Amino acid sequence: MAVKAFQDYYPDHLSHCYGCGKLNEHGYQIKTVWDGDETLTTFTPKHYHTAVPGFVYGGLLASLIDCHATGSAAGAMYRKENREMNTEPSFRFLTGSLNVKYLKPTPIDCTLQIRGRIKEIDGKKVTIDVDVIANGVITVKGEVVAVQVPDKYIEDIMKSVAQK
């Protein structure tokens, strides 16, 4: 049986994210899984995701780190409680802060690994360290603070738009 990705457990109304929403046909649709104690996303950039020709656009790399990390935060909270990701109560995370260091240019002609380590769980905040790896070399490092929000918060902001 294929391993379900974290994002496969997101409910439909939270599956429109450009980075990780399985229902966003224009988006990246990243998929994150556990690999031991690390979280792993693999992603093959399109030919037009360029910075300078031959190398990956830094904004895409920041985006991959972002969605990888919020997914990892949710995965970590469920794992901490030894629960499947489709069980209640749910854990939803938004990005509080995203810090990215570009160590060297990231070649575009390969499948990237985005690897996360859960650095700290502090109440509703989860800090995740992320490496972007191209051909075995770490090219970019990220740190994300993901903030847990209640389902009701998300429902309320969505309603505030729908009522306009």
Add this chain to the structure above:
Amino acid sequence: MAVKAFQDYYPDHLSHCYGCGKLNEHGYQIKTVWDGDETLTTFTPKHYHTAVPGFVYGGLLASLIDCHATGSAAGAMYRKENREMNTEPSFRFLTGSLNVKYLKPTPIDCTLQIRGRIKEIDGKKVTIDVDVIANGVITVKGEVVAVQVPDKYIEDIMKSVAQK
């Protein structure tokens, strides 16, 4: 006469960036200009650039901040020398680090302002503070350290790919 944006001065081989390259038909093609002592990019997200429905994807906002800041860094260096951006020697910048704080959800149904202030020029490093503004409200703040690189550095990494 229309004001030329910073990106309009980039040479063709540096105009394929997904964020700001005028020759990348798939990309965002952002345009940055001076507005007094600040730099300004305006950008209208597509309907599919969503986080949750009604709000802008954080990875896109990080991308806009990134390209806005590297463009601003170049603009600042030319302005410091009181030169047009198509004069030699050229100033090219790559992103060294990108820090983004998400203060509140950014509504998608408006034209965003991305505003930059040159915080510091320290040799080859330019630090830029960036605000993302939606309907008059700052929703996201960024700080970017852009690093000046010689044209030859970019030519060399492009050649290293072409030779593969």
